Amino acid sequence: MKTIYLLCGLLCDDVVWEAQARELARDHDVRVISFLQHDSLAAMAAHVLAGAPASFALAGHSMGGRVALEVMRQAPHRVERLALLDTGYEAAVPGEVERRAVLVEQALAQGTAAIARTWGLPMLAPHRRDDPAVVQPVLDMVGRMTGAIYAAQTRALLSRPDATGVLQGVDCPTLVLCGRQDGWSPPERHERMAALLPRPPLLRLLDECGHMAMMEQPAAVLAALREWLALPAGSTTGSDDHARH
Template structure:
């Protein structure tokens, strides 16, 4: 049996380091390619970049913003995706009214910190809500996340925020999914909760079970790589 190509799509300000801890467990199960969003400032462009560089068919996994990009790939070329994994992500557009304005203000506040005090300082603020409470004292993990963010500029941060605020509604994509789909959420993830992933599952024809990663926040691949990898290995065999 041919080993499938697996394209991994990182989230906001993330790179290959976000997936690295789980990759050893995937050896022999997939040929792994990690995406770099470059200077793109909208999800459709990010998705098109993936399609332009990808093999003819592939497995696709996206985390956070990367999950939304993966859904745009599915919208554009569903026939090329053999299986889909969505981790710590969502599907709704920015809300109208006060809720949407609150999101804009929250993201702008982080951008202001990055532009005023640097990306490292912004990352130190951001990470406080992105890992499980028990991992906030894990200095090695926190520094790995902060350094990952620091490798990108405040301009890239601004571009990716612009992409997220303009995100489309992906409900229709979920309703039309016909490929094996893995849904994963961190137990402590407040940005992309298990309940949000259940709402996504309820839209899908196959109604997949949401796999909740115990003891993890938003950065599940770095917090609990063994648990995430185990689910990936099972999914790759479907």
């Protein structure tokens, strides 16, 4: 039985991983972490490590993927395998502070429910934005957060370090996964991430899927995670192995 950490992204809680966590928990010790009390990636990573066993599997989505890379920066020897889903590795870019501030200020003034649709709908593939089975759980999840949580998580993202060197030093089986319609963190970024890794990762680009891959394509994400968990510790895979689901 492996210990598997599933790290949540910006304005997300354990609902985002619900479908995968439920199934993986049949065979593994699954621990889902959302970051509601920290305002730096370093503190978030330290929180993961403080409660973790000596070695574990680590998967992160969006902001959680950046936390996973920070865990790799702090304690690479403890991570048995790494999965990065709909995420990124670069530092903040010019203008990002101003763009993010608009929604943060609105959430602080009016609550996160006021920004749920503005923030949440662009995260989904276009054809998912009219599907209440996907949209409503996203809106409810955002609504459970507070403006203070959103502001703290945004501070963490804006102060993120470039993780190029971290990726270049990863020495464990790695999954890189992204929705093909992810407009927030597009497939091309994940292909660049895959190219930076010293051993070819399991690269999965999912059709009909945006940024919220685990909720939009739960079965495909679960299949990719199981494939990743089954990789032998010293294995490599073809980086051009793009699965279509």
